[in-house]
Amino acid sequence: xxxxxxxxxxxxxxxxxxxxxxxxxxxxxxxxxxxxxxxxxxxxxxxxxxxxxxxxxxxxxxxxxxxxxxxxxxxxxxxxxxxxxxxxxxxxxxxxxxxxxxxxxxxxxxxx
Amino acid sequence: xxxxxxxxxxxxxxxxxxxxxxxxxxxxxxxxxxxxxxxxxxxxxxxxxxxxxxxxxxxxxxxxxxxxxxxxxxxxxxxxxxxxxxxxxxxxxxxxxxxxxxxxxxxxxxxxxxx
Numbered sequence: 001x002x003x004x005x006x007x008x009x010x011x012x013x014x015x016x017x018x019x020x021x022x023x024x025x026x027x028x029x030x031x032x033x034x035x036x037x038x039x040x041x042x043x044x045x046x047x048x049x050x051x052x053x054x055x056x057x058x059x060x061x062x063x064x065x066x067x068x069x070x071x072x073x074x075x076x077x078x079x080x081x082x083x084x085x086x087x088x089x090x091x092x093x094x095x096x097x098x099x100x101x102x103x104x105x106x107x108x109x110x111x112x
Numbered sequence: 113x114x115x116x117x118x119x120x121x122x123x124x125x126x127x128x129x130x131x132x133x134x135x136x137x138x139x140x141x142x143x144x145x146x147x148x149x150x151x152x153x154x155x156x157x158x159x160x161x162x163x164x165x166x167x168x169x170x171x172x173x174x175x176x177x178x179x180x181x182x183x184x185x186x187x188x189x190x191x192x193x194x195x196x197x198x199x200x201x202x203x204x205x206x207x208x209x210x211x212x213x214x215x216x217x218x219x220x221x222x223x224x225x226x227x
Contacts, residue, residue: 047215
């Protein structure tokens, strides 16, 4: 039973527009949520995180929103650039543990 | 500035063979973990360690052993390889900040094929 779900396997967006990647979770004990970006033949790289006590965190072109009542988080990329084309994973950490559970990933393609 | 180093990058094993995937980090991170990535399955946690001498199981530990004798190294052992263990394996490390917001540093992966 997947605790962290990314229901869209892929997403295509025009350069300069907004990319919105979504993630749903089921475990109310998660206290941190993170987004990672992965290029082919490389390891994932950390992008941005948010604590469960916040509803928004921003870092440059990247903003993560958390809706605890809906158990939903999203990553907004504005404006999207061709170099953002990659697979994006959301991950969640259960409070009191060191386990990070990952979603299945969404492949983003930014079209020039 | 090596970060997390995984060796080998590629490996082909025959069913029943054993091998060890190596992982080393030079950032003095206490927390290290192993993930496998399979198509449609995302990244699944195999084993993790919160410090030298301390390891624990993740989501998919069966068929794998780990030990952590030093802060730097966290090898993953396959005792008797099976085709179901064909995957890309990632090692990751993090400082032991309990806030959880720091995120992992991942290695570049080991692509393992079991025939």
